[in-house]
Amino acid sequence: MRRPRLIVASLYIASIFLGVASAWLWLTRVGIAGVDAGAWRVNLLAGSQNADAYTRARVALGAVLALDRSETLYYTTQHDDRGKALRAECRYKIEGSPPTARWWSITAYGADNFLFPNAERRYSVGTESAQLDATGRFSLMIGPLPASEVGNRTWIPTAGTGGMRLTLRLYNPAPAVQQAPGSLAAPSITLAGECP
């Protein structure tokens, strides 16, 4: 009599566990849907009242308090142009033309979605700090800061090892980009030198 009850109780406990675990894995391991532009992906429903339950949950975990696309487009990536996962211990060169928006910035985050600690207190490069060359293009570096680059405003220092996420924010993007976010000429991301 006791054994069947134990089996049934175990069955229900297992189903509850699997229900929670499957939701968590689905939300954290399956990439967020969206439109691609180069190595970057933008989710068009972040912050939107039209977001589905999965998008809403993923945004809550990784980008809570995002603005609706009418105000801001958030392009994110966790890999470079060759599809290799970004690593905090590696150096990357980001190059491109300034996106057509009222203001833009590229920020580096650790695998925990928080800023990398650094003595320079520099976490992003964008409209305010990007330096354009003669052709109007910008380039910046992201990775462990070598002593020779201390003070370089176009180098975003990382710390430690592990995964990394980049976010390209476009505040008040130009109408053409807002209507077709995949048409953005997104900045390139290439590994610079060897990755330890």
Add this chain to the structure above:
Amino acid sequence: MKRLHIHVVIAVVLGIAVHALTVWALPRLIMDRIITLGGGDAQAQSGSRASSGVYLPPPTDHTQRRIVMPSPDLLYATCAFDLREGPLRIRMASGYPRYWSIALYASSTDNFFVVNDRKTAGQDIDLTLVGPRQADTASPGEVISPTERGFLLLRLLVNDDPEVRAAAEATRRTLRCDRGRA
């Protein structure tokens, strides 16, 4: 044996229901924590409490580990609201000469309203926010929140210039979230 089959079916349905409930509840739980911390637990934070329920976080840096993916380009001010006791009046001077926006979020995380410096054309902000139960009696121009509880986030674009930071600081200190109507 037949009974066991019934229990297996119930367990599968239960698992699916728990999966759906987890996905539904997660953003609401995260938002509930943000609303609670943003509105009523200033002792646990390093920012300062301004007047009228407004919280002023310190400038964003790597020590901010409360809300994921903070923008280091922005200075923030927040205000948690609960409209069960009546409408909320939101006011702010709009003299800051750079980008700023006030965004309102429902307890489901949805961004249901945003206004920025260009939309106001230099006018000071004076908004009335009402809850879903008062939607029928809301006057034209009043903002209706889809949920009773929610969160206001003010963003001001800053840079390393001390004068810019001082101007942003002065502007965010004019933000007020008071009970009542405009």
